Amino acid sequence: MNSCQCYAFEILLHPLGVELDSVSQPSALYTDAWGSWPTLTVSRQRLSEPMAIGFDEANARLSQLKRMFFEPDGSFVWTGQHNELAWQVDGNAYEFKGRVFWVALKGSCPITEFDQLLAGFGWPEETPMMQLLRPAVFLDEVTFRRHAARRGATGDGEILRPR
Numbered sequence: 245m246n247s248c249q250c251y252a253f254e255i256l257l258h259p260l261g262v263e264l265d266s267v268s269q270p271s272a273l274y275t276d277a278w279g280s281w282p283t284l285t286v287s288r289q290r291l292s293e294p295m296a297i298g299f300d301e302a303n304a305r306l307s308q309l310k311r312m313f314f315e316p317d318g319s320f321v322w323t324g325q326h327n328e329l330a331w332q333v334d335g336n337a338y339e340f341k342g343r344v345f346w347v348a349l350k351g352s353c354p355i356t357e358f359d360q361l362l363a364g365f366g367w368p369e370e371t372p373m374m375q376l377l378r379p380a381v382f383l384d385e386v387t388f389r390r391h392a393a394r395r396g397a398t399g400d401g402e403i404l405r406p407r
Contacts, residue, residue, distance in 0.1 A: 250331060250352050251392035252400045253374075257347040257365065258286075259295045260373040260384065274381045278394040284373060284382040294343035297366035302337060302344050306364040322361065326354045333361065350377070352396055355389075 273280045295302075299318070306314045306322075314320040318337040323330070333351035337344050344365060353361070362372060374388040375381065383391060 249393070250326070250329075250354050250396040251358050251389070252352040252395035253388075253392045254350045254377040255348075255388070256375040256377060257349060257362075258291065258373050258375060258382075259293060260371045261290065261293070274376070274379060276379070278391060278398065278400075281381075281383060281387050281391055284384060286373070286382050294340045294345045295366055296370050297344055298342055299337065299339040299344050300342075302365055306361075309360060309364070322353070322357075324353065324357060331357070333357075337365075348377075355393070358392075 272283055274283050275281075303314055303316070303318075306312050306320060309322060311324055312320060312322045318339060320335050320337070322333045322335075325331070331351065331353045333349060333353050335347055335349045335351075337347045339345060347365060349361075359367075362368075365372070372385055374383050374385065376383065376391070
């Protein structure tokens with residue numbers, strides 16, 4: 245195990261919306277190498293709704309982060325170091341009608357930096373849900389954080405970090 249309290253993840257970030265009970269219901273458990281996780285059932289209509297934050301506002305927020313490189317097309321990379329451990333997050337924000345539609349994120353980073361990244365997309369005012377990329381299952385934020393922490397603690401983030 246590593247000494248960094250880091251998250252490791254490969255996700256799509258979507259807006260959950262404020263009406264959790266009406267748009268996303270707890271569904272089956274998803275089991276992987278890091279545990280069993282309650283998933284959400286999300287309607288196609290819900291997935292067609294963009295985030296509340298404007299694309300340009302997200303760009304402006306994220307561009308203020310030290311060592312963040314955000315391109316006008318929405319692609320970005322953020323790098324840093326925690327103690328002796330290098331971390332990196334690669335991402336792409338997609339725009340729809342001037343707002344952030346969803347965000348692809350892959351990498352690993354300390355928990356505090358992940359919070360800064362989410363804040364760039366309107367958190368905590370807007371609650372996100374996370375879609376694990378490979379199994380394509382949806383998790384609420386609390387469940388995702390447990391999953392990402394478990395991946396990070398077991399060293400899975402090592403393969404997602406720059407060498």
